[in-house]
Amino acid sequence: MKSILFFLLIVLMSACGTPTTPNQSAETETMQDTMATETAPAATNDIVALASQTPDLSTLVQAVQAAGLVETLQGTGPFTVFAPTNAAFAALPAGTLDNLLKPENKDQLVAILTYHVVSGAVRSTDLTDGMTPATVNGANATVKLGANGSVMINDANVTAANVEASNGVVHIIDKVIMPPSKK
Numbered sequence: 001m002k003s004i005l006f007f008l009l010i011v012l013m014s015a016c017g018t019p020t021t022p023n024q025s026a027e028t029e030t031m032q033d034t035m036a037t038e039t040a041p042a043a044t045n046d047i048v049a050l051a052s053q054t055p056d057l058s059t060l061v062q063a064v065q066a067a068g069l070v071e072t073l074q075g076t077g078p079f080t081v082f083a084p085t086n087a088a089f090a091a092l093p094a095g096t097l098d099n100l101l102k103p104e105n106k107d108q109l110v111a112i113l114t115y116h117v118v119s120g121a122v123r124s125t126d127l128t129d130g131m132t133p134a135t136v137n138g139a140n141a142t143v144k145l146g147a148n149g150s151v152m153i154n155d156a157n158v159t160a161a162n163v164e165a166s167n168g169v170v171h172i173i174d175k176v177i178m179p180p181s182k183k
Contacts, residue, residue: 047073047081047165057172059089059097066101067109077167078121080133082141082153084176092176111137115179121169124151124161139179153177 048070051057060083064070073079089097100109115137122133132140144152151158156175163170 044166046167047077047079047170049074050163050165050170051081051083056085056087057083059086060084063089063097063101063109063113066103067106067113069110069113073117073167075167078119079136079168080118080120080122081168081170082116082118082156082158082173082177083170084116084156084173085159088156088173088175111179112176115139115141115177116173123169124158124171127151135179137179141177 045053048061048064051061051064064073073081099105100112115135117136118133118141119136127143127145129143129145131143133143134140141153146152151161151171153171153173154177156173156177158171159174160172163172
């Protein structure tokens with residue numbers, strides 16, 4: 001219960017307006033980092049359990065199950081997962097999600113989902129502007145840091161960062177990011 005409350009606190013903090021000065025942004029980040037290290041209980045849930053307990057990630061859980069990635073994401077890790085919300089999946093073109101969830105499209109679904117995973121625990125403090133972390137899919141994603149403290153992974157905004165799991169870290173994003181097409 002405490003981990004859910006902490007997660008909700010992070011979501012609420014990220015939903016608040018952006019600071020008006022760079023100093024406020026730095027102070028806010030320092031305050032959030034301090035809160036995360038001082039008040040966060042030790043993460044006891046793996047990434048799949050954390051996502052399963054987060055109502056806004058239920059579509060991601062359904063996709064992870066359909067792709068057969070549950071055991072992998074319950075593994076030792078550590079992993080970093082850029083987790084699209086239900087709204088992010090709903091914003092895909094009509095019929096896309098239903099099509100991806102079909103057994104005959106499992107390889108395509110795995111390719112998309114593994115593009116949302118990076119090996120190792122990458123926290124927001126580890127990110128730099130223009131960074132291109134290699135995803136488990138094999139393709140690189142691109143990190144963009146905004147002057148106002150915003151973080152983007154490709155064209156998706158990070159809406160909640162550093163949600164700790166026992167086997168890694170989750171960053172909630174507002175869009176499903178698609179791997180580059182292979183030529």
